[in-house]
Amino acid sequence: MSLVIYNTLTRQKEVFKPLEEGKVKMYVCGPTVYNYIHIGNARPAIVFDTIRRYLEYRGYDVNFISNFTDVDDKLIRTAKELGTDVPTVAERFINSYHEDVCALGVQEADYHPRVTETMPEIIDFISKLVEKGYGYEAKGDVYFKTRAFDGYGKLSHQSIDDLRSGARIEVGDIKKDPLDFALWKSAKEGEISWESPWGKGRPGWHIECSAMAKKYLGDSIDIHGGGQDLTFPHHENEIAQSEALNEAPMAKYWMHNGYININNEKMSKSLGNFVLVHDMIKEFDPQVIRFFMMAVHYRNPINFSNELLQSAEVSLNRIRTAYGNLKHRLEVSADLASDAEQWNEKIEQFKQSFITEMDDDFNTANAIAVLFDMAREANVYLQSENTSTAVLAKFIGLFEELAGVLGLTLTEEKELLDEDIEALIEERNNARRECNFARADEIRDQLRDLNIVLEDTPQGVRWKRQ
Numbered sequence: 497m498s499l500v501i502y503n504t505l506t507r508q509k510e511v512f513k514p515l516e517e518g519k520v521k522m523y524v525c526g527p528t529v530y531n532y533i534h535i536g537n538a539r540p541a542i543v544f545d546t547i548r549r550y551l552e553y554r555g556y557d558v559n560f561i562s563n564f565t566d567v568d569d570k571l572i573r574t575a576k577e578l579g580t581d582v583p584t585v586a587e588r589f590i591n592s593y594h595e596d597v598c599a600l601g602v603q604e605a606d607y608h609p610r611v612t613e614t615m616p617e618i619i620d621f622i623s624k625l626v627e628k629g630y631g632y633e634a635k636g637d638v639y640f641k642t643r644a645f646d647g648y649g650k651l652s653h654q655s656i657d658d659l660r661s662g663a664r665i666e667v668g669d670i671k672k673d674p675l676d677f678a679l680w681k682s683a684k685e686g687e688i689s690w691e692s693p694w695g696k697g698r699p700g701w702h703i704e705c706s707a708m709a710k711k712y713l714g715d716s717i718d719i720h721g722g723g724q725d726l727t728f729p730h731h732e733n734e735i736a737q738s739e740a741l742n743e744a745p746m747a748k749y750w751m752h753n754g755y756i757n758i759n760n761e762k763m764s765k766s767l768g769n770f771v772l773v774h775d776m777i778k779e780f781d782p783q784v785i786r787f788f789m790m791a792v793h794y795r796n797p798i799n800f801s802n803e804l805l806q807s808a809e810v811s812l813n814r815i816r817t818a819y820g821n822l823k824h825r826l827e828v829s830a831d832l833a834s835d836a837e838q839w840n841e842k843i844e845q846f847k848q849s850f851i852t853e854m855d856d857d858f859n860t861a862n863a864i865a866v867l868f869d870m871a872r873e874a875n876v877y878l879q880s881e882n883t884s885t886a887v888l889a890k891f892i893g894l895f896e897e898l899a900g901v902l903g904l905t906l907t908e909e910k911e912l913l914d915e916d917i918e919a920l921i922e923e924r925n926n927a928r929r930e931c932n933f934a935r936a937d938e939i940r941d942q943l944r945d946l947n948i949v950l951e952d953t954p955q956g957v958r959w960k961r962q
């Protein structure tokens with residue numbers, strides 16, 4: 497059994513064989529920190545966190561690097577709008593990025609390098625490209641000479657001539673070829689800037705990832721990841737820069753996650769359908785958002801809507817309830833079973849099925865289906881009065897193990913206290929008095945999902961924990 501990964505570079509699934517046995521060097525393009533992240537940014541964060549967790553689960557020692565673009569046009573514009581400076585904007589949104597993705601169960605990278613702290617390496621990278629004839633200076637800017645790099649277009653599977661006919665020189669452009677791209681941009685008056693051999697300025701976007709991957713992981717890495725929209729031009733340009741300088745393949749496996757649509761529409765500023773994670777996690781359990789994303793294979797597009805999120809919550813609760821019932825039984829019952837061996841084997845098979853699915857290009861959708869099967873079997877097991885504590889513990893242990901690989905916890909974020917329950921019941925009574933039965937039912941369902949059963953009696957509502 498071996499892990500296979502779909503490689504955008506070769507357009508096929510390949511057996512995963514890292515450059516160095518047992519170790520994985522992984523770089524994932526991070527956000528430009530000028531705003532809160534939207535749900536589209538959350539997807540690569542969750543996808544590559546899951547991939548990293550699974551690689552670690554399979555015994556690999558993973559070195560995971562993900563950058564912050566902490567200076568660019570958007571940051572400069574935002575700083576101006578807010579009447580502050582670029583480092584203040586960056587600091588603020590780096591902090592909120594950490595908060596938002598942490599809520600979604602995303603682990604911190606081994607390191608999150610920033611552009612502003614990688615300046616010497618970036619300038620050195622550009623200087624060497626110019627020396628080797630891959631870059632040229634024009635009025636304080638430096639451009640990459642795309643034509644000089646053999647193999648431009650190999651990641652996005654486009655020929656340089658096709659690309660060239662689709663590109664055009666804009667009025668005022670000072671580059672020699674429409675496909676050439678900026679390595680260094682000269683500073684406008686009053687803009688944040690750094691000294692360089694070409695005068696004051698700042699790096700282009702693509703060069704930062706090439707320089708950071710080299711600095712923190714070396715000339716060749718195992719996995720380079722990002723959203724599908726980064727394939728061209730960003731990753732194509734990273735390959736051109738890195739391979740021109742290092743004369744070695746930049747990454748063995750290029751992985752890209754699919755798009756997110758909102759209510760079947762493309763998410764865009766102009767449509768006004770940007771969903772910020774910061775807002776969404778106030779409304780929905782972040783674990784449900786993560787579960788929702790993982791119920792779709794990472795390369796497939798996701799359609800996002802509140803209704804779909806609600807149905808994901810119902811699904812996740814099915815697994816949570818089975819898990820909660822197992823734990824409850826383990827707490828209250830004695831060791832009574834006779835056919836423990838048969839069940840232990842059955843449980844072991846769930847683990848193998850989960851690994852088989854995840855080994856197939858991290859098929860989280862099918863891995864979650866295995867968790868549902870397991871929940872169903874657990875419910876069957878719990879119907880018997882004679883349960884073995886060893887089997888219960890094995891079920892519980894495997895649920896925790898596999899959910900952990902997906903970054904999920906199966907217990908509710910907070911235990912409901914008795915007074916919280918009383919307050920919800922009071923709210924339900926009021927809703928019924930006001931004939932708001934939808935809200936009343938919602939509260940009853942909410943409590944039921946938490947294993948609280950309501951009983952309407954002539955003396956009023958009674959409740960108990962199941």
Ligand SMILES: [Zn+2]
Pocket residue numbers: 524525526705730734
């Ligand atoms: Zn990048």
